[in-house]
Amino acid sequence: MSDHKKTAAVADSVLKTAALSARALAIAPYSGFRVGAALSTADGKTYEAGNIESSSYSLTLCAERVALFKALSEGERAFETIAIASDTEEFCSPCGACRQVLWDYARDIRVILVNRAGDTREMPLSDLLPHAFDDRMF
Numbered sequence: 001m002s003d004h005k006k007t008a009a010v011a012d013s014v015l016k017t018a019a020l021s022a023r024a025l026a027i028a029p030y031s032g033f034r035v036g037a038a039l040s041t042a043d044g045k046t047y048e049a050g051n052i053e054s055s056s057y058s059l060t061l062c063a064e065r066v067a068l069f070k071a072l073s074e075g076e077r078a079f080e081t082i083a084i085a086s087d088t089e090e091f092c093s094p095c096g097a098c099r100q101v102l103w104d105y106a107r108d109i110r111v112i113l114v115n116r117a118g119d120t121r122e123m124p125l126s127d128l129l130p131h132a133f134d135d136r137m138f
């Protein structure tokens, strides 16, 4: 059988539901903007997180980075997909900092945006961060 279309270790529908639920993990007293992220590993595990804000606003971490750091700190290195859910009608696209860190640790990852209605939009990270800087340059 041809191997060109790999089946996701964690189904997109499962990851989408996990990201929507992960909004409840957000600690966002300053912005009130809750984001949930669910990150799947190549061997089928899922890490979930919400955004965590600081009273010193710029120290805030987005849900995407919290999920990624949670997984990295557990020793995970091979990632497949990240679903990012917002409470809004608009899709919540990852910020520049998250794009860079995802590129550093999971450059082949698929990104699935999920709005509050559960609609999805999928793209590879390379579409979100063209001409990326990374450690191949030094």
Ligand code: THU
Binding pocket: 028, 031, 033, 034, 035, 050, 051, 052, 053, 060, 061, 062, 063, 064, 084, 092, 093, 094, 095, 098
């Ligand atoms: N935020 C995320 O968690 N993910 C994104 O993709 C964009 C923004 C958070 C950061 C902050 O807590 C709040 O949303 C408003 O910017």
